[in-house]
Amino acid sequence: MxxxxxxxxxxxxxxxxxxxxxxxxxxxxxxxxxxxxxxxxxxxxxxxxxxxxxxxxxxxxxxxxxxxxxxxxxxxxxxxxxxxQLVSSGRNQQLTKRTGVRSLVDIGPSFPNLFKENWDLFCKVGAIEAKDSPVAYLTSLYRFAREELEGSSAETNRITLDDRRPDLKNLIIDQQSTFTPIPTLQIVNQVLSDAIHAYTDTVSASRGKSIYQLVAEKHHPFLFPYNFHYQQIRLGLAGKKPVLGELSYRMSLETPATSPATRAYGKVQNSSVVAQVMMSGLGPEQQKILLEPALPAESESHRAHMNAEESDPISQFFKLKYDVDYATGMNNPLNSLKVFVEQTGLDSDEVETLLAVGSHTPYASPNILPDAMTGGSSRYGASYVNGLDAQESMSLGSDAQGARQLLNTSVDRFDRLQRMIRLQRWMGIPFSDLDTLIMAVIHSEGVANSKAVLTTNTLRALGVWRYLNARYGLAADEFSTFIHHMAGEANDGRLPLFDRVFNSPLLYDAPVVMDGVTPIYPSGTNQALTVRAQLSAALTLPDANEGLLLLLEDIILLSNEPLSSFFLMPSMMSSLYRQARIASLFGLTVKDSRALIDLLGGEVYRNQVVNGELTKTPDAANGEPDVLDILMQLDWATTWLKETGQDIATLRRQLGVEAVENAVTQEVADLLDQLALDAQASALTQEQLVSLNMPTKDDGNNPIDWWSVVLAPLIGAHGLVTAQPLDQDADTSIGETIRAQLIPLELSEEIKVSLAASLEAFVLKGYLTQHRLMEGLLQSVASLPMDRCEPVMRWAGSSVDQFLGSVLDDVDARQSGSSTSDNVTEKLMKLTRYAGVNQQLGLTAQALRIFLAHPHWLHAGLAETLPLSLNSLYLLDRYRHWRDRCGHPEALLLDYLRRANNNAAVEQCAALLALLIGWSSSEVQSASTLLATRSGVAMSTHEVDWLSRMHSVSETTGLTARQLLDATGLMPVSAADKWKTVGEAIMSSSR
Incomplete structure (x- = not known):
């Protein structure tokens, strides 16, 4: 220089x-x-x-x-x-050029001549290199921040721009980076990810792991673990879309109708237990934390690892879960309230709520005497966190220096505390309600859960409650009564559930008091009558057979409690409330609720509801349904009944479950009498056959017995034509039978043809005449169209010849004085019942004939006959729904079933079915891979209904069939790649 x-x-x-x-x-x-x-x-x-x-x-x-x-x-x-001093570049400007004569003359003064601008130094308006562009503005800001702000002082604790945004100095400024909008969250995630990777590269245990894997494995602070792909699924299925688990119920291969009294409802690839757990809204890592084995005893663990190189599992636990160094006894840093709230993120009031102390101390109902208390010795609202330790419940106190401390803690209790805190945050309900629900599950499991830990049943209960809460607004303490006793305690100024139900408002002079000695049933004393009236009013039940007494009778018949418990005791009161609340939850009367439960699973289901027990082996492959399964099945049943406009009483009568008096009016009796006369007149006789002039011998001089031999397969007792196959026309089947009977006769073919025609006309005339009689009767009694008479009778297990034969037998019996016509009346009532079902379903004669001939076209389990059961009724209703909604002729639907069951090509079946259910052929094929009867082809109405329901879910969620199957196939132990695939698919469908 x-x-x-x-x-x-x-x-x-x-x-x-x-x-x-x-x-x-x-x-x-x-x-x-x-x-x-x-x-x-x-x-x-x-x-x-x-x-x-x-x-x-x-x-x-x-x-x-x-x-x-x-x-x-x-x-x-x-x-x-x-x-x-800028000069022109010397480049000729196009605007200054002239042609012709004008080019010979000087241009004269002009801006280009006077000011020879260098246009290479200029740019278009809006170009990124312009001085007023966003780039120039941001560059100035960047320089200002680096030079003016950061260079204004030498403070060492200043966070520089390079620390905040280390990516800026390497950012290439071009058209894309300038004008492509980037969400702020994406920038934040990128900056944080780079910083995290820079740190994890220095830690051997974390090196090479993705950010998503790291946050999923981290347990502290308590906002972790965080499964990014599970959160994608939750957000993508928010709102009115079905969540994980609920998807499985919507797409269940079986329904409570097609597989009654089982746990098949809710199963797609995995069992219904997995579906219920998934409905809890808990991710795989969260479930793992809750279900981890309990810690070993403090002294045993410490001794076992005192001289070992590996770390003590208790020390590992406190470091992983609380991020503190473990010390035994009172030296545990978490005993300090200050440290505890810092490490858990709670405030002091939330700690009091967690421990149910201070202003959140529970209190018992004044209307429950000590001998009948529901909570036992545990502290309401903090029973789970205190566990089974013999020492006093945890509380808050102060040490010698006045610092606030947690008292009566232990390793097991700190383990329970961290599980409870996490679960409360994940579920978003008060500690007291969550504790009530957890303890209800533990008590319901009984000796199977002697250590009072969280189990699969706990997650199942949380899932079912969350579903019912979202759908019906069911409170947690009400749901807890479904699986155990009603809570008699409360805190935070609330009334105990017992008083909310039975004493709010107070309808009588004295409240209902659970004293353990007041009888409810069967005593007829004034005291018992008063108590029953109070209970009926509280539960909004009529004190009649369909009300409180109906519930009491079920309790007496099915309860696991001894007879001495039929007093005002927790088990009795809880069972009454449970049955009444389940009925009101689904909008049913007690009578209808009991009838529906009985229809779904019989006495076994009623027993489950009366006692409110959970299965002891939820993970068993073929376990028995418990009250949680029954609740989900009731939800399905009531939804289906509302959609179809049916009521339970009518449904039970249609299925023949509800007994109906055979009250026959005089008009019907007269019709039966007239039918008997007409049947006698229409019966075929040998005399009528003789009038046909049939040959008595064949060409071999052998006698021919036309009545007893040739026509024996077609004409039965009383001269009534026997029933013909449903899959053939009557004239065709009769003709084939007659021709087959003529084969052994030694007659010429011409004569056989002539005789066959005469016999066919003779038998067919009798057949049609007799059928017209029954068609007229059923049209008069049941308004049944004439073409459906034969298939309805066959569906009911009868036929024209059988019924008319019974009528004629009854006439003969009455003439001998030994008949009262009850048999005929019962058969007519049964026919009327089946006819009513057919009318309600709107089944055509063609469809009913086909399903009677091929019942497996309705359901693979109906191999031989088509009974009138809940299964067949439901599937026939779904067939009607399919027929009415598809917009195509019924013949096309039946043709599809024929093709599918006759081994037509998979692609051909998929294309036709796609047309009939409004889906694409590729989606139908993709979904049908799960079908077991014939892979890739829906062979029955049952399987078509499943595809239709899956199509409906696909439209609701925006997911393809393959993606839906991936979603329902998820389990807590599924690989991370499977969660990622489903999460990305759901987010893509939500855009």
């Missing part, structure tokens, strides 16, 4: 010696510029004034402020001179 003939830098500060070796340890101005890597005035003005003065003053005595002002002045002048 000293060799320069003229240097602006030398003139910036006051004159000084050029000697750079100063005795005071300071540098000259010029040397200081070298040290600061400043080589021109522009290097100075690029810095902030304060930063330049500060940096210069630390190494030189030169006047930094004066130097900065002089540098800014010089820089301004240089820029101005540069602009004034």
């Amino acid at each position: 000293d060799d320069q003939p003229f240097s602006l830098l030398k003139n910036l500060a006051k004159a000084e010696t050029n000697d750079s070796k100063r005795t005071d340890g300071k540098l000259s101005f010029v040397s200081a510029m070298d040290t600061l890597n400043i080589h021109s005035v522009f290097d100075i003005v690029r810095r902030s004034k304060a930063g330049f003065v500060r940096d210069l003053s630390s190494i030189s005595d030169a006047d930094g402020a004066l130097a900065y002002e002089n540098a800014r002045c010089y820089a301004t002048q240089i820029v101005r001179l540069y602009r004034n």
Whole structure:
């Protein structure tokens, strides 16, 4: 710099010696510029004034402020001179060119001639290189932050822009990076991910793991673990879409109708237990934390690892779950309330709620005497966290220095506390309600859960409650009564559930008191009558056979409690409330609720509801249904009944479950009497056959017995024509039978043809006449169309010849004085019942004939006959729904079933079915891979209904068939890649 003939830098500060070796340890101005890597005035003005003065003053005595002002002045002048001396690039401007005669004349003064601008220095409006573009603005901000703000002082604790956004300095400025919008969250995630990776690369245990894997494995703070792909699924299925688990119920291969009294409802690839657990809204890592084995005893664990190199599992637990170093006894840092709230994220009031102490201390109902208490010795609201330890319940106190402490803690209790805190946050319900629900499950499991730990049943209960709460608004303490006893305690100023149900409002002079001695049944004393009246009013039940007494009789018949419990005891009161609340939950009367439960599973189901027990082996492959399964099946049944407009009483009568008196009016009796006369007149006789002049011998002179031999397969007792196959026309089947009977006769073919025609006309006339009689009767009695008479009778297990034969037998019996016509009446009532079902379903004669001939076309389990059961009734209803909604002729639907069951090509079946259910052929094929009867082809109405329900779910969620199967196939132990696949698919469908 000293060799320069003229240097602006030398003139910036006051004159000084050029000697750079100063005795005071300071540098000259010029040397200081070298040290600061400043080589021109522009290097100075690029810095902030304060930063330049500060940096210069630390190494030189030169006047930094004066130097900065002089540098800014010089820089301004240089820029101005540069602009004034700009010359044109010399490139000819297209606008100045002229042609023809005008090109011979000077243009004269013009802007291009006077001001020869260098257009290469200009840009279009809106270009990223423009001085007023967003890039220029952001660049100025970046420079301002780096030079003015960060360079204004030398504070060491300042967080610089490079620390906040280390990616900015490497950001390439182009059209895409400038104008492509990027969500702020994406930027934040990227910056944090880079910082996390920079840290994890220094930790051997975390090196090479993705961010998603790291946050899923982390257990502290309590907002972890965080499964990104599970959260994608939850967000994508939020709102009115079915959540995980509920998807399995919507797409269940079986329904409570097609597989009654089993746990098949809710199963797609996995069992209904998995579906119920998934409905809890808990991710795989969260479930793993809740179901982890309990810690070993403190003393045993410490002794076992005292001299071992591996870490004590208790120490590992406290480090992993609470991020504290474990110390035994009172030295445990978590005993300090201050440390506990810091490590758990709770405040002091939430800790009191967790422990049910202080202002959240529970209180018992004044209307429950000590001998009949429901909670036992455990503390309401904190029973689970206190566990089975013999020591007193946990509480809060102070040490000698006045610091707040957790008292009566233990390793097991700290384990329970962290599970409870996490679960409460994940479920979003008060600690007291959550504790009530958990303890209800534990008590219901009994000796199978002697250690009072969280189990699969706990997660099942949470899942079913969450579903019912979202659908019906069912409270947690009400749901808890479904699986155990009613709570008689409360806190936070609330009434105990017992008082809310039975004493709010108070309808009588005295409240209902659970004293354990007041009888309810069967005593007829005034006291018992008063109590029953109070209970009926509280449960909004009529004190009649379909009300409280109906519930009491079920309890007496099915309860696991001894006879001495039929007093005002917890088991009795809870059972009454359970049955009544389940009925009201689904909008049913107690009588209808009991009838529906009986229809779904018989006495076994009624027993489950009366006692409210959970299965002891929820993971068993073929376990028996428990009250949780029954609740989900009741939800399905009531939904189906509402959709079809049916009521339970009618349904039971149609299925023949409900006994109906055979009350026959005089009009019907007269019709039966007339039918007997007409049947006698229509019966075929040998005399009528003789009038046909049939030959008595064949060509071999062998006698021919036309009545007893040739026509024996067609004409039965009383001269009634026997029933013909449903899959053939009557004239065809009769003709084939007659021709087959004529084969052994030694007659010429011409004669056989003539005789066959005469016999066919003779038998067919009798057949049609007799059928007209029954068609008229059923049309009069049941308004049944005539073409459906034969299939309905066959469906009912009868036929025209059988019924008319019974009528004629009854006539003969009455003539002998030994009949009362009850048999005929019962058969007619049965026919009327089947006819009513057919009318309700709107089945055509063609469809009913086909399903009677091929019942497996309705359901693979109906191999031989088509009974009138809940299964067949439901599937026939689904067939009607399919027929009415598809918009195609019924013949096309039946043709599909024929093709599918006759081994037509998979692609052909898929294309036809796709047309009939409004889905694509590829989706039908993809979904049908799960079908077991014939892979890739729906062979029955049952399987078509499943595909239709799956199509409906696909439209609701926006997911393809393959994606839906992937979603319902998820389990807590599924690989991370499967969760990722489903999560990304759901998020894509939500856009």
